Amino acid sequence: MLIRVDPASDVPIFAQVAASVRADAAAGRLRPGDRLPSAREVASSLEVNLHTVLRAYQELRDEGLVDMRRGRGAVVTDAVEPLAQLHDDVIALAQRARALGLSPDTLASLVKETFR
Amino acid sequence: MLIRVDPASDVPIFAQVAASVRADAAAGRLRPGDRLPSAREVASSLEVNLHTVLRAYQELRDEGLVDMRRGRGAVVTDAVEPLAQLHDDVIALAQRARALGLSPDTLASLVKETFR
DNA sequence: CAACTGTTCTAGTATTTCTATAACAGTTGT
DNA sequence: ACAACTGTTATAGAAATACTAGAACAGTTG
Numbered sequence: 001m002l003i004r005v006d007p008a009s010d011v012p013i014f015a016q017v018a019a020s021v022r023a024d025a026a027a028g029r030l031r032p033g034d035r036l037p038s039a040r041e042v043a044s045s046l047e048v049n050l051h052t053v054l055r056a057y058q059e060l061r062d063e064g065l066v067d068m069r070r071g072r073g074a075v076v077t078d079a080v081e082p083l084a085q086l087h088d089d090v091i092a093l094a095q096r097a098r099a100l101g102l103s104p105d106t107l108a109s110l111v112k113e114t115f116r
Numbered sequence: 117m118l119i120r121v122d123p124a125s126d127v128p129i130f131a132q133v134a135a136s137v138r139a140d141a142a143a144g145r146l147r148p149g150d151r152l153p154s155a156r157e158v159a160s161s162l163e164v165n166l167h168t169v170l171r172a173y174q175e176l177r178d179e180g181l182v183d184m185r186r187g188r189g190a191v192v193t194d195a196v197e198p199l200a201q202l203h204d205d206v207i208a209l210a211q212r213a214r215a216l217g218l219s220p221d222t223l224a225s226l227v228k229e230t231f232r
Numbered sequence: 233c234a235a236c237t238g239t240t241c242t243a244g245t246a247t248t249t250c251t252a253t254a255a256c257a258g259t260t261g262t
Numbered sequence: 263a264c265a266a267c268t269g270t271t272a273t274a275g276a277a278a279t280a281c282t283a284g285a286a287c288a289g290t291t292g
Contacts, residue, residue, distance in 0.1 A: 010279095012248085012249060012250090013249080013250075014249080014250090015225070018225070019225045019226075019228065019229040020229065022222065022225055022226050022229065023226065023229040023230060026226055026230070038267080038268065038269085039268085039269070040267090040268085040269095048250075048251085049250060049251050049252070050251095050252095051250075051251075051252090052249080052250060052251080054269075054270085055249090055250095057269085063219065063222055068268095068269065068270095069258075069259080069268080069269070070256095070257065070258045070259075070267095070268050070269035070270060071257085071258045071259030071260070071267070071268040071269070072258085072259060072260085072268060072269080073259095073267090073268055073269075074268095074269085079217075082213075082216035082217060082218055083218070083222075083226065085216060086209070086212060086213060086216065086218075086223075086226070087230075089208075089209055089212065090209065090226055090227055090230045091230055092205075093202070093205055093206065093209055093227065094227065094230045094231040096202060096205065097198075097202060097231065098231065100198035100201060100202065101195075101198060102198055102199070102202075103179065104227075104228045104231035104232055105228065106138065106179055106199075107202075107227060107228070107231060108224045108225070108227050108228035108231070109131070109134070109135045109138055109224070110135075110138050110139065110142055110199060110202070110206055111206055111209065111210065111220075111223055111224050111227045112135065112220045112221065112223070112224035113135040113136065113138060113139040114139060114142070114203075114206045114207055114210045115210040115213065115214065115220035115223060115224070116220055126248090128279085128280060128281090129280080129281075130280080130281090154236080154237060154238085155237085155238070156236090156237085156238095164281075164282085165281060165282045165283070166282095166283095167281075167282075167283090168280080168281060168282080170238075170239085171280090171281095173238085184237095184238065184239095185237080185238070185289075185290080186236095186237050186238035186239060186287095186288065186289050186290075187236070187237040187238070187288085187289045187290030187291065188236095188237060188238080188289085188290060188291085189236090189237055189238075189290095190237095190238085
């Protein structure tokens with residue numbers, strides 16, 4: 001399980017970590033019952049603080065995507081299924097947007113605003 | 117032309133202003149050639165600082181969605197067409213996501229990460 | 233010329249993000 | 263029981279970002 005982060009991005013690191021996990025879940029690379037790498041592991045390999053990773057994990061917990069308990073770690077829940085179901089649609093939309101010359105930020109913002 | 121903002125949101129005001137304009141463009145409520153309300157007007161009606169609105173406008177300019185010149189204001193460009201073309205797809209995706217119980221933030225993040 | 237536009241500048245406050253360190257408290261496997 | 267692993271909580275501080283404030287500048291329009 002690999003979590004990627006771009007230190008040069010203006011997107012907060014904790015948000016990038018959460019987004020990375022979400023994307024893996026949507027792609028089916030993370031299934032219900034799978035355990036995320038421990039926060040300390042991720043913090044060490046990304047060379048960021050433990051709290052930064054934990055904040056990302058807590059965000060995922062707030063969304064119901066993982067269960068967290070001390071001693072056990074963060075475990076993926078059934079709530080990732082909806083993400084996986086949307087995966088193909090999201091890919092299709094992203095491809096169209098790219099073909100039209102839109103940026104990821106523009107499309108994401110549009111989606112978010114449309115949803116509200 | 118109405119720009120909405122939620123002061124309680126954790127999303128920066130300037131980003132909300134830009135997102136509001138993008139959504140209007142995607143919905144066809146803003147067409148190429150239309151002029152945005154002056155930054156001072158918007159700042160006054162939203163009770164925020166002029167610079168906050170200008171930052172939003174500059175973001176839209178960076179995306180190529182508006183042309184800005186002093187004295188004239190911010191004018192919508194042809195670049196809004198791609199947004200309008202995606203409008204129906206975005207609405208459809210948002211509806212599916214909502215039906216699946218996802219939040220706007222979750223979906224937006226997923227879209228952004230998928231695009232990269 | 234007057235009234236409008238965005239642009240630029242300086243400056244300060246508040247909030248958010250990230251780091252750092254430490255201790256605490258469940259869980260798991262030996 | 264014990265060691266080694268988990269997340270949780272607390273405190274503190276540094277750095278970056280968001281927002282405000284006021285002023286002056288420079289094109290555009292009627």
